[in-house]
Amino acid sequence: MGVKLLLEKANVPGIRTYDVYRREGGYVTAEKALKEMTIEAIVEEVKKSGLRGRGGAGFPAGMKWSFIAKPEGVPRHLVCNADESEPGTFKDRYLMEFLPHLLIEGLLISSFALGSNDTYIYIRGEYAWVATILEEAIEEATKNGFLGNNILGTGFDCRIHVHRGAGAYICGEETALIESLEGKRGNPRIKPPFPAIQGVWMRPTVVNNVETLAAIVPIIKMGGEEYAKIGIGRSTGTKLISACGNINKPGVYEIDMTISVEDFIYSDEYCGGIANGKKLKACIPGGSSVPILPANLLLKTAKGETRYMNYESLSDGGFATGSMMGSGGFIVLDEDQCIVKNTLTLARFYRHESCGQCSPCREGTGWMEKIIQKIELGKGEISDIDLLWDIQRKIEGNTICPLGDAAAWPVAAAIRHFRDEFEWHINNRELSQTSNFGLQHYADPIHVPA
Amino acid sequence: MSLQFNNEQMTEFKRLVVRYPEGKQKSALLPVLHLAQDSFGGWLPTEAMDYVAGLLSIEPIEVYEVATFYSMYNLKPVGKFVFEVCQTGPCMISGSDNIIAYIQNQLGIQPGETTKDGVFTLKLVECLGACGYAPMMQVGKIYREHLTKEKVDAIIEEYRMQVVAQN
Numbered sequence: 001m002g003v004k005l006l007l008e009k010a011n012v013p014g015i016r017t018y019d020v021y022r023r024e025g026g027y028v029t030a031e032k033a034l035k036e037m038t039i040e041a042i043v044e045e046v047k048k049s050g051l052r053g054r055g056g057a058g059f060p061a062g063m064k065w066s067f068i069a070k071p072e073g074v075p076r077h078l079v080c081n082a083d084e085s086e087p088g089t090f091k092d093r094y095l096m097e098f099l100p101h102l103l104i105e106g107l108l109i110s111s112f113a114l115g116s117n118d119t120y121i122y123i124r125g126e127y128a129w130v131a132t133i134l135e136e137a138i139e140e141a142t143k144n145g146f147l148g149n150n151i152l153g154t155g156f157d158c159r160i161h162v163h164r165g166a167g168a169y170i171c172g173e174e175t176a177l178i179e180s181l182e183g184k185r186g187n188p189r190i191k192p193p194f195p196a197i198q199g200v201w202m203r204p205t206v207v208n209n210v211e212t213l214a215a216i217v218p219i220i221k222m223g224g225e226e227y228a229k230i231g232i233g234r235s236t237g238t239k240l241i242s243a244c245g246n247i248n249k250p251g252v253y254e255i256d257m258t259i260s261v262e263d264f265i266y267s268d269e270y271c272g273g274i275a276n277g278k279k280l281k282a283c284i285p286g287g288s289s290v291p292i293l294p295a296n297l298l299l300k301t302a303k304g305e306t307r308y309m310n311y312e313s314l315s316d317g318g319f320a321t322g323s324m325m326g327s328g329g330f331i332v333l334d335e336d337q338c339i340v341k342n343t344l345t346l347a348r349f350y351r352h353e354s355c356g357q358c359s360p361c362r363e364g365t366g367w368m369e370k371i372i373q374k375i376e377l378g379k380g381e382i383s384d385i386d387l388l389w390d391i392q393r394k395i396e397g398n399t400i401c402p403l404g405d406a407a408a409w410p411v412a413a414a415i416r417h418f419r420d421e422f423e424w425h426i427n428n429r430e431l432s433q434t435s436n437f438g439l440q441h442y443a444d445p446i447h448v449p450a
Numbered sequence: 451m452s453l454q455f456n457n458e459q460m461t462e463f464k465r466l467v468v469r470y471p472e473g474k475q476k477s478a479l480l481p482v483l484h485l486a487q488d489s490f491g492g493w494l495p496t497e498a499m500d501y502v503a504g505l506l507s508i509e510p511i512e513v514y515e516v517a518t519f520y521s522m523y524n525l526k527p528v529g530k531f532v533f534e535v536c537q538t539g540p541c542m543i544s545g546s547d548n549i550i551a552y553i554q555n556q557l558g559i560q561p562g563e564t565t566k567d568g569v570f571t572l573k574l575v576e577c578l579g580a581c582g583y584a585p586m587m588q589v590g591k592i593y594r595e596h597l598t599k600e601k602v603d604a605i606i607e608e609y610r611m612q613v614v615a616q617n
Contacts, residue, residue, distance in 0.1 A: 088577075090579045093579055125522045163469070169576070348538075
């Protein structure tokens, strides 16, 4: 059993309510932070913890906090990014649904450290019932003096507001989220200025992911140094992984980032192996935008070393032979899955979600979808593969926000590692409509059934 | 103007607007459009958008550009129950294609269509963040997860019974 810092109490009956959360030691850390610590000391602990943003980019949270501008007389805002929309990712939903007070406690401490009197939770519109759970928890916390005016007699005021989005993946990007919070289309802004200088309503703003803000509670509770001892290297603390696809036990797991990918997939404590006795074909380990890896490169790095579930190990080998930790959306594909079809659904997703501001993304995502669809339907040409490669390269790095990259990477990785499956589709037009390429030489090198 | 919030809806509107700083009431646009859609039969006719623009003291175009950007706002009438079935990667590899085909067959409609009796609309949507509980669909404010053919039948029956009970 690994260390549990976030989900430790997830199974305590009634933990969603203030009373049970409080009885289990909830809000004690907030009391410590607000009454006994200075703002500088809190920020220092977060820096020492090495906590990296849990939304996908992995940017050090303490550093992000230290960038916030503090002009005289201008309000500052903390915004919690709960627009969880990256395919494969459903960890924030779990945290909010089952441990809403843990998030609120983290928000309170963070709001205090950043000087935010009005903090917003931007939650994806579809999570309507989760928004209701959060609003109920906010009401309870307010009644019990942990939100509102003059909290715990410290003179600090903090209100938390829930803001429901309305269906747009792009609003997970922080500047698009800010635009959306202002009641506009979710078009990302050009940076600089960064949100820390001019964010929502042109005021200094910090946008952090749900899991990042929840992790502030154990960090302040145990101290940054102790937190940093969990995990390995620059992958400190624990990470929530939402595992899905063709596994026996889909769900949300908290790991301490020292576990190997193989153990994560095959141990009963986590995914419980591939469903229906099938073999592992491929995996997208960090949400749909990170590179897909065939089984052999997933379980071991190109150097033949064991691959672990942490930031450094998952990206070992760069995009040539590695992938990314991303959001922790762990999508497992078994031997029956078609890489072309899977890539098609992702290409369609990114075309649908492109905000349309930048032409490489607006035009490129639709073009890629059409070509992959053609191949999937048995009408592709071999030259289409090179064309796809060319288009994705021209999108990557040429857009205002990372959605362009997110759309390019899955296509690039699918071609990089599964080019022969694309070729097979094109060369076997009729056969490809009734059967799949299967495993071929990508067979799981470790778990080959007897 | 015929479309207006009733007292209860107006109270909710006021609760939403005060969350944002003074002079920044436009920020309430997304939540207010949700309220309008829920209040006015599940979709947003131009009249509803103009009404919201008036309430927030913004130009109608500012409402139109937002309503057309976000996928949750319906710009055409929809059935009483909208089946929004996820078709993105994780759901697809968990069998959403079969579920979508089954729903089409059971309701006798294609994606984007509404049944003749106006009860059901079928929409195909992109990832709803329920990948571990796939295949799934959203119906109104709730998620229906781990879908099987049997479960789909039971859900259709459940909503049909609701309609019967209301008539």
